Amino acid sequence: MSTTPLLQVRNLKKHFPIHRGILFKKQVGAVKAVDGLDFDVMPGETLGLVGESGCGKSTTGRLILRLIEATAGQVTFDGQDLLQLPADRMREMRKQMQIVFQNPYASLDPRMTIGDSIAEPLRVHGVGDEAAVQKRVKELLERVGLSPTYSGRYPHEFSGGQRQRIGIARALAIKPRFIVADEPVSALDVSVQAQVLNLLDDLQDEFGLTYLFIAHNLATVQHISDRVAVMYLGKMVELGTSDQLYANPKHPYTQALLSAVPEPDPTLKRERVILQGDIPSPVNPPSGCRFHTRCPVAVDRCRVEDPAFVDTGSGHMVACHHHPAVALPMVGLPGSVA
Amino acid sequence: MGAYILRRLLTSLPLLLGVTLLLFCIMHLMPGGPLAAYTQNPRVRPEDLEKIKHIMGLDQPLYMQYLYWLRSLLTGNLGNSLFTGQAVTEMIASFLPNTLVLMGTSFIVSLAIGVFLGVMSAVKQYTAFDFGVTTFAFIGYSLPVFWFGVMLLLLFAAQLKWLPSGGVHDLGETGLLDLIEHLVLPVTMLSIVSVASWSRYMRSSMLEVIRQEYVRTARAKGLDEFRVIGRHAFRNALVPVVTIIALALPGIFGGAIMTETIFAWPGIGRLFFDSLGRSDYPVIMAILTISAALVVVSNILADIAYAALDPRIRYD
């Protein structure tokens, strides 16, 4: 693994404005979907990005690929700030970065054969003549475990797992270096999930891919990720290697998420932390630490001061006032259930 | 597919038959009847009226009149008008071309403008352009069409004298330019409402598609925006709109009574209105039956179009 990051994200923000009025619109607020993210992704690495629905993790993926425009910040890919690139150069860059969506069915144009869907980026980016394109489509289908004869079929003729393989083939078509996998398996049956995860894993080894792997539970990313980042209400609360994070979660939110992960070994009993209430609205996020409204160990300071995202050693980052002084008691907290 | 169409056509025959029977009954429930025009004329004496009634076949029992009509339908000649004496097919043939020109032009113009505005307004959702189109659409919808037509007439034909006030051609003219000049005002009157509605249909259909993942995928593939919208979003957004288009097709035959009246346009709408006014049963029945048949056919067309446009739909 190289030491120069492939992708550097700095102070990335996305605020969706909220308007009022019909004739004279004025902005009355903003949904702070992503509110200042800093992280790196190393070449060949898989970074897992985890959080509850609405925390901004999918938005982050899309911001990086500029499928939506960021409000502020830098996304540096291979030394270039993507957010500053003009549209035509950005289209060029897309050869190197692709996305696999959560819903493989919705991500395929229903009026195109899967062959055409896979071939389209090849044609757009002028990768060889038509024969070469067809050959490549067949190769890709085979590589993701589908029969090449399927290329004339339409998306609705496939099962969920097959569609996700198609989506992956489509993403791989132009040999990208970086793939955002936006919850690629959460819509699939559990039995199929593992197959698709294994496929992604194999492909990474084979093509030297770098993944940003977005998921809403920690269990999914645990196996595939080298490092894992946890997001809460548009901010990152903890980032560390899989081992660091799973063995020694430092943020109360990470701990709560981990306690919700089904444990394959029932003998290892873990205390379950049930979070109180719902995620607060990102329109009007809580002051101070955003998690304090639901945090079992929140103190006064948490309500006023936003904790910094600091390295606690060996790259294990966390944003919590309790760290490093406070060892987190896990039992007898308000809201916990034995 | 062929078998499907055939089956649909066959099953629609009894439906059409039922429709004609219903129409026939409703038509005879209208007050007045063909003889009303004569009863106000003191020179038409009751005994003269009896003879007219007999010649028109109105002294026959109603079910016989229906059967006679059905017979003429099956032989393909639709009977003769009670008043002009002409074959109904001939009458329709002489008014239909004008209606097709007027309605066809306005259909194409309004569809083109409406779809364009709808797409642009969806692509530029919540911009000034979008609000402009939306405002226009609501004005277009709620505009009293008759009033609007008269205003167009008075402003552009009477006041400014830019455009001719009515008819298909000026006397002695047959040219295309002359025809186009005569089309501008009635087509504007007809299109204002349909542009409004097409643009709304297209906008909402487009908005639905534009949020789909495959449109995002297309962007991620590195397609330029024109291709993303044109190839992926527009083609998919068109599917539900095509159904509405197909269902609107019979209207092209039916003409537009108000527009044809205001702009002295000799079309099917006026033929129908005049015939309705004097209860010219064979003409009324012919126009209504053809319209009903067209509704059935265009429904089938809509289904075929659906299957052609959306690979997910198959009729077996």
Place this chain on the structure above:
Amino acid sequence: MTVRSTSPAMRRVLPSLLSLGLLAGCAGKGGDQPAKTGGAEGGAMARTIVIHNQQEPETLNGAISSMMATVDAITPIMSALITVNDKMEYIADLAETVPTLENKGVKLEGKGMTVTYKLRKAAWHDGKPVTSDDVKFTWQVYQDPAVKATSRDGYDKIKAIDTPDAQTVVVHFKEIYAPYLGLFGGIFPRHLLEADLKKQDKPGDSHFNQSAWNRAPVGSGAFKFKEWVPGDHITYEANTAYYRGKPKIDTIVFKIIPDENNAYTQLQAGAIDIYQSAALTQYDQLKQMSGVVIHETPSLSYEHLDFNLANPVLADVKVRRAISMAINREEISAKIYKGLYKAAFSDQSPLNTIYYEPAVEKLSAFDPEGAKKLLDEAGWVVGEDGFRAKGGKQLKLGIASTSGRKPRELTEQVMKSYLKAVGINLEINNVPGPKLFGRPDGLLYSGQYDLGLYAWVSNIDPNNIFLWNSKQHPPAGQNYTRYSNPEVDKLTEAGNKTVNTAERAKIYKRIQLLLAQDAPMMPLLVWTTLNVVNQRIEGFKPNPTSAGNLWNCHEWSIKQGS
């Protein structure tokens, strides 16, 4: 040509700016196109008059139509033996003279009579001569039960027609038929229509009713039929061989314009020369339009109020007269009809000077005090609520008219207040036209009304037997008021048997006086027709009778220099 000068030039240039680029490719061609409003801009179309009609004729066969549009559309083509001028006088058309008792054209023979016509030398538009046999054929048309004739009245009183030579027609009537001059309004060509008449499309339905001639007639009038573009216009070309003299213009175009705003616009643009029966609502604007002349002509139609004498309240002549006297015609005319519709007092038109009795005007003048006195005499006493009552029953009457006609609805409102002032409670119950006029269940025909407000059309012939004779109560006739007066019965019958005009005039004047006294009906207002004509047209003389405005189209001309 002031009226026409602006429009064509402007119209060449500006559409391209307007029509959303549709014309972009063709706009350049516009400038060198010939002017085309059909008017006076030189060339072959130099002498064309375009006359408007709101309706399209259903056919050009006058025998089987009851539309006024048909009359207008066939007048240029067809010849009548006798026609009517704008002063409501009979004049000779195809006949050389108007046959009367005085000039021995009419001879009374016992119960019957004989009328002799001498025909002018005339030819059909296909060159064949018009002969007495064509007149006889015309009678046969009306006699044929398989013809959808709208009026056989009169033709069925003819016993035989002799044609001693090609120019002489001798019509033998079974009985004395006073309105004989109204017959033979359009002569049919035997050589073109006899085969159609004899052929029956289905038993009892002559092919005459569907003949191709009906849409492309060959007549003998001042103009030849040229073209009928359905729904749009009919074109006629001058008949240079016309027996009353070559027409002074080349072409007449009969343009069908259903909407009155459009007709107004086309008149203003010079696309039509004659706007017939213009909308009264346009009167003020039309007065300000330059280059046109407005002809305000009294019509033969008149608004009136029917009293249903079968209603016991209205059976009392005092109540009927009181209602007539309580209503102020002048005020209704001024307030609702811009003064255009003038007060009416008789069922005969004031234009029909031979028959009209001016004395009726004093008999039924506006007099609310007189009305109250009559109601007192009739035993209707004013109650606390201001309305009269007799025997505990309020004096309450319904009025029925055709719904949706604003001036009539306003008239009813005004009447309601007039009648309230004398203590009568008027209740307005309007219905759609067919529900009012229909047979057998229309309100008038079935007698389910108290007061009826609608219009009648009088005629040049004063015959009104179908309105007032007691044998004409429905279902036999149109005596919707159920009026009966033995003297009127006798007079209406005698009127139809009297050929001498002076004697006939006495009869009908007497009827008018009796009607004014008995008041079975209150004449309200005579309609006015607005015909608006481009000032370049000369010789247009509006004709309120069934001869129509085109009665003298062979005399129409276009002013020099226009």
